[in-house]
Amino acid sequence: MDKDRLLQTQAEPLLDHFQKMMPLSNTEKQLITDLFKPRLYRKRQYVLQEGDTCNQCNFVVRGCLRMYKLDTAGNIHIIQFASENWWIMDIGSFHGRTPSELNIDALEDTMVLQISHENLLSLYLQAPKFDRIFRVLMENSYVALQKRLLQNISANAEEKYLSFIQTYPHLTNRLPQTQIASFLGITPEFLSRLRNRQAKPKS
Amino acid sequence: MDKDRLLQTQAEPLLDHFQKMMPLSNTEKQLITDLFKPRLYRKRQYVLQEGDTCNQCNFVVRGCLRMYKLDTAGNIHIIQFASENWWIMDIGSFHGRTPSELNIDALEDTMVLQISHENLLSLYLQAPKFDRIFRVLMENSYVALQKRLLQNISANAEEKYLSFIQTYPHLTNRLPQTQIASFLGITPEFLSRLRNRQAKPKS
DNA sequence: ATCTACATCAATGTTATTTCTTGACGCAGT
């Protein structure tokens, strides 16, 4: 009884998240509570490592994760951040059941709710409503990704940065600039200079 | 050819370790080189997390790991440190194939050679000599553990600390005192006072 | 009742690590 309440409480942010999209029955809530497991990752800890198959779909409750690709020279290129109420996983690896080329790790101590591939399939079977919910989530992600791509191929560093602080105001002062630079695809030094330029509107 | 040499080099400390106990044939060396994989853990990174089943048997090449238990109040109790040439794993979880109640994480950037449960079984089949080697290792560990238990139930804080610096002189100045205190089961503050007392032999 | 062996909490000092900024310089494209 108490234990159920505790789990329910842990899953709360996720239930809220879903219910902003669509009302849930008690059975559905219970399913979510049962199938998503809370897990804590500490700063720098890997959630997914290149070469492993992504087997968990992660919803961030608090903290912040990043997903990145290591190039052959060892440089990291950040694909996505995920802070509160974001989803993160390697979708290709997760659904294709193939080894991932990406890494996910924690920029802060982070608590996620995660569901395994197996349990997600089981969720779809037991509650087809989630087919729809996850379809909508996918659409949103797709749009965000397309926007990011567009930015990336068309904008210069300053524009990218301005767009970043508009899109992710809550991350701008929360993350080290190194990370933001890596997300934007510029050097931290150059980002530092960009910001200075802004501070002093050209004299 | 080059690649083989490189792997051989990486496995070197482990081969040495075994050969101090018993000579190895080339076939056996090759087996070890093949079945033990090098892996780097960064400071604070988990090697094993409570709830997961321990699937790797780890030999520390350089760096330092710790194994600990979290109590219900969230205090950590360090069971074991493992620096160069030590083994670390949750033996119960590893052999029983059950979820672990323990955590293992890195106190320093640490390089290990690890063999999976599956590959260890395969090693025993292919080279029964390792049955004996690991039996001896187990015996040594058992003795060390028993000694630690004895210390723990019979000695006071000062005695425990003195015994620690005698048994692990190389760790005494290498690890933060917080960690040593947690290993000894006393508070860092009290350890600090103990050390001060020693410095000034009572006036 | 008091002494010893420890604990807890809070404040402060010390050291190490991480992050940011700046300067000097290079290079490719307008």
Add this chain to the structure above:
DNA sequence: ACTGCGTCAAGAAATAACATTGATGTAGAT
């Protein structure tokens, strides 16, 4: 030659981790 970026190295600044100390408390031994 100028603009938009990059690289490398050095230092400054911010933050986090660790150690020490004082005040105060408690349980058990004497």
